Amino acid sequence: MGKIWAIAWKELYRTLTDRNLLLIMFATPLALSTIIGLAFGGLGSDTPTIAAIPVAVVNLDQGLDIGSLISDTLPISSTQAMTTALSPNNFSFNVGSVIENILLSQPITAGGIISSAATNLDLSALNCDLLPADDNSTANFQGSLADLLTTTALTDPVAARLGVEQGDYAVAVIIPADFTQRFLPTFTDNGNRPPDDTASAIEVYGNSGRALSAGIVRSIVEGIVNQFLRLTVTLEASIDTLFDMVDLTRINTTTLPTTLATLTTVNTDTFAVLGCLFQPAINPIRLEQQPLDQLQAGNRFALVLVTVGSAQAVFFALFTGVFGILSLYEERKQGTLQRMLVSPTAGITILLGKLVGNLVVVLVQLLILLLALTTVASLILGTSTFIWGSNLPALLGVLLALALCVSGIGVLIVGLARTPEQVQVFGPMVNMALGVLGGSFGFSVPAALARLSLIYWGVDAFQKLAANESGVGLNLLVLLAQGLIFFLVGAWLFRRRLNL
């Protein structure tokens, strides 16, 4: 181990005493982040400064008619009985409408009432335990979205996209026609409604020049949809329970009142969630209020610095990762590698020392950049500000995982290349691609593509930590897994390449 650490320490010392390298590793990303932070975040103050993001919302959702739901779900004989008993003709449920109202900061209303005097079953009266007890009937959204968003309802998605491209809106949220239909649960046990595994996604069409605004709106919409998803899962479980208790195929006009009466007396808690479905007081944004509030309460400059600074830090660290490993070729050229190889030091020890050294250098670079960014924020804001949140162990974990991943990619690139010259060409190309995907250049790509880049996972983790959210487990897992795979494969290739 002593030799490995000696090599690693030598790497760190050589790097930190190279002025040109320091300029590239630290000064450049720091300057870029500060400039972008000032440009997009202003000098900042304690008052909320992200406001009035222009959003166009187009709700094409046709909702779901409860009659159709019943007829799709139940056998024909049962359908007849249910429609007669419940008379739900005027009832329709439209998730898209709820989302639209949330974005418009309008009161959320249901499309109809379902009740049946014949059975004394009033589904709307069922208690929805997802709502606070004192806010069970009237569900006005009580958040700050009206401060954050200036939403306009449009009907034409083409016009909405054009408006984004022309800069009238930062983002267009387009809800597809079959959103509710695909969103609601499917029943297979006793019903005949086939499972529908086709995804129906809300389109968040952002202006590339307003990535931060687009990101905020996207996270709001994701938050709302996630709440509905949770509801859907719960609902599915309840419906399954219902089917377990009642053989729906035997329901007819004679047996239905008795069956419903039995159900309502036996276990109403089971169906509470039905109340959430039919209850107009769904308030899914409530849980999203906390990050939104924090987003609003935080300083704009600090927020931009977290996003831009971490993206720049990881992006520049990628170059350190590649060229740090490449320096072994440089050592071979200047003869120091041979000098180590003729000493009683195994080739694998030299390689490990180099890899550990590279890992340490990348880690130190990221650590210093994060500290420098928080110092910049403190200096500009005039008050001591730690912009990376309060969860220091998680922050350190993300840093370590990122360093492993960045260093691993460096080893892999150098291992795959046949010559140092190839590394000098392909290394920056790969890094630039990862930078583009990960959002290092100020614009976002679709999330599915962005997730291919470690920068996305790193920045996402830093943003969550800065907002004092706890959910960075997936980020850590992805980064560590990628890092280990890259590192091991790259090291194996590199060892063969250099005959170590």
Add this chain to the structure above:
Amino acid sequence: MPNQTVMVKVEKLRKSFKRADGTMVDAVKGIDLEIYQGEIFSLLGPNGAGKTTTISMISGLLSPTEGDATIGGHSITKAPLAAKRLMGFIPQEIALYPELSARQNLLFFGKMYGMAGQALQKRVDEVLAFIDLTDRQKDRIDTFSGGMKRRVNIGVGLLHKPQLLYMDEPTVGIDPQSRRRILDTVKQLRNEQGMTVLYTTHLMEEAQELSDRVAIIDHGEIIALGTQNELTQQVGEDDRLEFTLGEQPIPEALLVQIQGTIEGVSKVLLTQPEQITENSERSTAGRITVFAKRGRRALPDVISFLNRAGVFLALTGRALRD
């Protein structure tokens, strides 16, 4: 003076490389050598003769295609770490970290030899004193002159007090004073510390001055091996002629032409003169050493050939005076 205990034993050492066209070429063609303890042994040959490939295999830098070498009884292929503990290596180029100071370089490479703590610090002090750089020990290597770098380069090889020292053309491209110092150091190491030295050079006079025995290697083969007297008898001292050809590079074809055209010429070697450029880099200019068989009138024929061909005029700007 050397005793007859074998320090290095080389057996059928061969190294093949693959050419770009896929064919194989033997850089070293199965050589056998024995180097005795306390001996200064020179491997003499022109550039591309196979000296560095041979020394690279003996030091464990290159794996032999065939054959083996033992250092103090330890096989370099089967027990490389044990063999490497006995040897020090002074490469032809300056193999140091320019961003590190002289002391930091010595400390780092000392650790690579398993040295640590006070013992290492003390030994570094001794080596710095030996190479006369104690007062500059904290300066970065990239601020040193070429000669000073050479001294540190040698110091690194001596750190762990090796029993065997490889020196791969250590005097290339340095000023006469530094060269003199290196040659004296080699002798001092052998005489005072009993160190065995394997010294490669393409300069006949260096080999002559230093060596107990010399092996002449060319095209991957040892073409002559013995003491200076034995070699003189083999080659014929009266029939050797050296031409120093000034600043211009000597075309390889000329050597082939001389050997192929003139009767009696057994060998033509290209050697480096003591020419130092301002930045201490190697000069491409050289010296031709022609070996001819005794009794033949080859050497006047060589001069005549070179003059006829206008070679001297072209290379040096003046005709050769007999």
